[in-house]
Amino acid sequence: MSRGLLRQAAQLAIESGGCIKFDLKAWDEALHIALTGTTNRQTLENFSWLAGKHHDRPDPPLLVASTLLVPGYIGVSQVTKIARFIAENDPTIPYSLLGFHPDFFFSDLPTTSSDHAHACQQAAHDEGVQNVHIGNRHLLSRERYDFD
Helix, strand or coil: CCCCHHHHHHHHHHHHHEEEEEEECCCHHHHHHHHHCCCCHHHHHHHHHHHHHHCCCCCCEEEEEEEECCCCCCCCHHHHHHHHHHHHHHHCCCCCEEECCCHHHHCCCCCEEEHHHHHCCCHHHCCCCCEEECCCHCCCEEECCCCC
């Protein structure tokens, strides 16, 4: 998204009481490109820009972030790097870790396990993010697998 469009979206969110959610899919650029077909540079730059502009509205927060925990791809190492980035920008930004369900191109992967999600949540807390929660809990499995 261009900075001009982000500026407009931020103004609309401020006026309406809405939030802007950034889906931070992966920290490592090569992995991000493999998963999405595009770089994450503009997303990270826009996130930092918005985080630095609006600290005066804590409720509801203007800026929130999420990451889909894709088994075998997005685990503790990626979440650690993303969480460090969030905390460096503003540790109070809410961060949701989302359970994955196998569909479409990733139908051969397992669902996110409860252990995977909780390990990622702990990693984000350890990096200083103050408000981390697990979303899509109903999708979490009890399976055991190496997640990072």
